[in-house]
Amino acid sequence: MTDLTLSDDELGLFTDLYELTMLQAYWAEGMHGSAVFSLFFRHPPVHRNFMLACGQEHAARLATGLRFPRAQLDRLETIGLFREPFLRWLEAFRFSGEILAMPEGTPVFPHEPILEVHAPVAEAQVLETLLMNLITTETVLASKAARITLAADGRPVMDFGMRRMHGTDAALRGVRAYSVGGIHATSNVLASLRYGLPASGTMAHSFIQAHHDELEAFRTYGQLYPGTTLLVDTYDSMAAVGKVIRLVREEGLQIGAIRLDSGNLAELAHQARAHLDAAGLEHVQIVASGGLDEWAIRDLLTGGAPIDRFGVGTEMGASVDAPSLDLAYKLTEYDGEPRLKNAPGKQLHPGPKQVWRFSDAGGRYSHDEITRRDEHRDGVPLLTPIVQAGTPLGEAPQVTAGRDRAWAAIARFPDAMRELEAPAAPYPVHFSDALERLRRETVAGLGY
Structure with a gap:
């Protein structure tokens, strides 16, 4: 294990301190009643008309394997807050409850439970931090990727963002979320192999700079990787396009695309397209990158820029305009009795729930209704059991299924x-x- 890795044995300690102090308090009081916790958000991030629920099925499966091995409890004991009998109880911890969740890739709206946990209160409580961390990251990134995919209007989008993301874990799991959000490829080799999103990339400016002659750099790369994309903005973009044309027409190199990474992308794309077409190279595509987000992509396409593909990095990898999602994980029932929070602006509806999605006569979605779990409607229920009696149901979720x-x-x-x-x-x-x-x-029963 390296410092970049969270081992399975450490998963139980990947939590906020108050989760464990509350667990000890439940244990000390003998509070073992069944609880329902609901995970949702109250307000969407800026510019988000919907969120793509992502990561919840994976998170739920991971939660069922939560353990507190003795070696980790010895570390926990050094904090000085926990009694030995409680630590022995933790050592025997196994999740035994039920988890319902929306299927991965489901568009979700404020107040709708993405996931609900029904388990003895301590078992449900201790999952809070883990579930929120995993689901927040993937839902934020999948939702951003969906916006960029929509802006690209059918043109492929590639992920170039791993170098500026918030750590290795986000860079890996982000690719899984991007795939659900509709991205076509990634430069992240490990994530490509792990999640099945095609690997794609071009070259860095340093490769051009390392050669005495830009033409020679293009020639070498083109010969080694037929059909590759050549980066043309290291020195003079239009001069570089001329060199690409020369290599294709005079030497027969197979070049699939050129990439523009700086400057006025719309103007450069028009000029490059005109030069390529005049040389009979209509098949050579134009890739644009460099600080792009959904707004920039939309403006380029609305203005008629002849761009075939987009590479998006920082803006998507860090979801710069809306990097967080204010998820809440709240107790809604304990020992068969409804529970709620009634603070201003944070009111909560008690009890276990179901979310129903309805369609109009033309098959378009028209509205959703959040009901008590025991109610029935003619719409489509969105929460389905994915863990029962502490055991995951069915196979692990497939990224392709979530994307579809x-x-x-x-x-x-x-x-x-x-x-x-x-x-x-x-x-x-x-x-x-x-x-x-x-x-x-x-609320009336609270007596306030």
């Missing part, structure tokens, strides 16, 4: 939901009358 589900669903939403700007009215999400009534009764 996401884009089939996105196509069925009203057109305004696929725009980059917020629609005049958000997608309708309602609470059922029974759930509203339960909330009122629970």
